[in-house]
Amino acid sequence: MKVTLNRLNDDFHFEAKGASNVVVHIDSKVNEEVHGASPMELLLMAVGGCNAIDIVSILKKQRQQITSYAIEVEGKRKEVRQAKPFEAIHVTVFLEGDIDEAKAKRAAQLSFEKYCSVSITLEGAVEVTYDVYVNDRKV
Structure with a gap:
């Protein structure tokens, strides 16, 4: 690449x-x-975009009807010499539609732990956590 x-x-x-x-x-x-x-904003966007593509793809394959998908990605930074790298990134996924909550939760788990190259690239250097909401309910 x-x-x-x-x-x-x-x-x-x-x-x-x-x-x-x-x-x-x-x-x-x-x-x-x-x-x-900024490059740091792009990194957060990459985490969100990678996971969004995975989650939508998984749920579509399971014939879940997504009417709305939104994601928020927040990074917590620390000071290392003159740099300020991320020490933690938290992703919040907001899904709406006719979606089985267990399937949504599993899709996010698969994305963050198995499929998303961006999140996996950050493993060991940045703690990446997530929450999933389906129709305004945390799952």
Whole structure:
């Protein structure tokens, strides 16, 4: 897998592309005018996106009817020398529809523990936890 980044201004605005050729804008919050997500925001988005794709895929295969899917990903950071890496990431999944709660819980478990390459990449370095809500009820 390979991505490319090209600088677009005199500051920190970059355009990134991977094999899909989809453009992602990356920037730093140092300036008032921000043109993209920060690398740390992108990492949280990657965790959420990877798990979202897995969970939806698993539930669709089980013929569960998802009418709404939302996810919140929150990272807790620590100070290490001059850096501030994540020490913990918590994901909250919100599902609505005609969905069996046990199937939703199992889909999340499979995603976080077996299928999601992003979450598994972080194992040992960052504690990743999750909660699942189906129709506003925690399962």
